[in-house]
Amino acid sequence: MRTIGKYSIGLGDRFGHQGAAQLKAIEKASSKGIEITPVWNKSNREHITIGSLPGEVRDEADSVTKSAGFNKAYFVDADHINLDTVDRFIDSSDFFTIDVASFIGWKAEEQDIEEFMESVKKYNGHIKIPGSRLSFKISETQIIEIAEKYLFAAIKAYEIYRKIEKAKGRENFVTEISMDEVTRPQTPVDLFFILKMLASENIPLQTIAPKFTGRFNKGVDYAGDPMVFASEFEADLLVIDYAVKEFGLPENLKMSIHSGSDKFSIYPHIGSIIKKFDKGIHIKTAGTTWLEEVIGLAESGGEAFEFVRDIYINSLERIEELSAPYADVTDIYFSSLPSKQEVLSWDGKKFAETIRHIPGNKEYNANMRQLLHVSYKLAASDIKDYFRLLELNEQTVSECVYENIYNRHICRIFDLTP
Numbered sequence: 326m327r328t329i330g331k332y333s334i335g336l337g338d339r340f341g342h343q344g345a346a347q348l349k350a351i352e353k354a355s356s357k358g359i360e361i362t363p364v365w366n367k368s369n370r371e372h373i374t375i376g377s378l379p380g381e382v383r384d385e386a387d388s389v390t391k392s393a394g395f396n397k398a399y400f401v402d403a404d405h406i407n408l409d410t411v412d413r414f415i416d417s418s419d420f421f422t423i424d425v426a427s428f429i430g431w432k433a434e435e436q437d438i439e440e441f442m443e444s445v446k447k448y449n450g451h452i453k454i455p456g457s458r459l460s461f462k463i464s465e466t467q468i469i470e471i472a473e474k475y476l477f478a479a480i481k482a483y484e485i486y487r488k489i490e491k492a493k494g495r496e497n498f499v500t501e502i503s504m505d506e507v508t509r510p511q512t513p514v515d516l517f518f519i520l521k522m523l524a525s526e527n528i529p530l531q532t533i534a535p536k537f538t539g540r541f542n543k544g545v546d547y548a549g550d551p552m553v554f555a556s557e558f559e560a561d562l563l564v565i566d567y568a569v570k571e572f573g574l575p576e577n578l579k580m581s582i583h584s585g586s587d588k589f590s591i592y593p594h595i596g597s598i599i600k601k602f603d604k605g606i607h608i609k610t611a612g613t614t615w616l617e618e619v620i621g622l623a624e625s626g627g628e629a630f631e632f633v634r635d636i637y638i639n640s641l642e643r644i645e646e647l648s649a650p651y652a653d654v655t656d657i658y659f660s661s662l663p664s665k666q667e668v669l670s671w672d673g674k675k676f677a678e679t680i681r682h683i684p685g686n687k688e689y690n691a692n693m694r695q696l697l698h699v700s701y702k703l704a705a706s707d708i709k710d711y712f713r714l715l716e717l718n719e720q721t722v723s724e725c726v727y728e729n730i731y732n733r734h735i736c737r738i739f740d741l742t743p
């Protein structure tokens with residue numbers, strides 16, 4: 326199988342113009358001694374909303390790495406695919422995020438559950454993670470509940486995996502399993518048995534994305550207690566380490582955090598815990614690059630600013646429609662959104678400051694930022710003008726994209742100075 330490096334970052338680039346600026350952030354980290362594998366990810370939903378094709382992400386990744394003379398590994402991630410959507414990603418992707426969230430809670434056949442229970446008999450009562458103080462009490466009834474909740478999803482994951490393997494060959498891609506798009510988090514014990522199920526299905530899993538406690542809203546900070554996250558994350562990490570040895574999963578299996586971007590308050594915890602245990606990590610940053618394009622255009626002033634200002638004004642009238650697909654990953658308080666009249670009195674600088682994620686800046690408005698985050702559809706409907714303005718103001722925009730990924734994300738996770 327193709328293996329992914331210890332540290333990797335999922336770079337979303339919805340409109341396909343910022344790959345070079347994103348890569349520059351990766352190269353900057355490398356110059357400071359942190360090697361991060363770039364992974365360009367784009368989901369089927371984003372492709373449909375924008376009208377782009379999976380092959381375009383491959384073309385972008387190939388072309389920006391080539392122009393930069395980047396001769397290390399990079400990947401193109403078919404993000405959150407399932408059996409119905411995987412086909413058109415097969416040729417261009419070499420990283421597949423198999424999403425089984427929608428199968429969680431479906432009950433597998435009685436015989437499958439019985440076989441599974443037989444295979445985990447030795448864990449009845451107690452799971453002790455060797456080399457740590459971590460241990461969990463677990464009854465047979467609780468294990469049955471976990472099997473009834475997750476085994477069907479693991480079987481489905483294998484079905485999707487097999488389809489990709491048949492088309493591409495086992496050696497030619499990286500497999501991730503995601504379960505993050507659900508309302509209830511998985512506990513470390515859930516994760517332990519889920520890994521057993523995936524190992525039994527013979528899936529060469531390299532990254533796994535569980536759902537953690539707390540809200541991971543799009544483009545804004547973590548909503549929850551960072552200390553609770555830290556202890557859950559650490560327990561998950563130790564569980565993965567133990568499961569790799571117990572169940573014969575790939576040695577380099579690591580956690581994938583579908584961060585929704587900008588989880589600044591938990592980044593230092595992630596960084597220090599992976600350092601403490603010498604573990605790898607994959608972090609998806611999602612659509613934050615689109616927001617940096619908006620910020621860069623606002624700062625450019627003139628027509629570019631008017632374009633993004635109009636997107637915001639339009640989005641105010643279409644809030645319900647735009648935010649509906651993202652209801653579980655946004656918390657937008659309508660009453661805290663600046664009105665059309667207010668925004669019409671602003672200049673580009675004020676607009677940029679209001680949505681740029683600098684915690685502590687008195688202009689920063691997380692509600693407006695989230696609404697714009699889900700409004701990329703409006704730029705897609707005027708894509709010719711949007712691209713023209715991006716290209717016209719490339720320098721300002723790409724500086725915003727680079728600075729965001731490097732200063733605000735990579736530096737916080739890997740404890741580097743901007």
Ligand SMILES: [Zn+2]
Nearest residue numbers: 503505506583
């Ligand atoms: Zn996700």
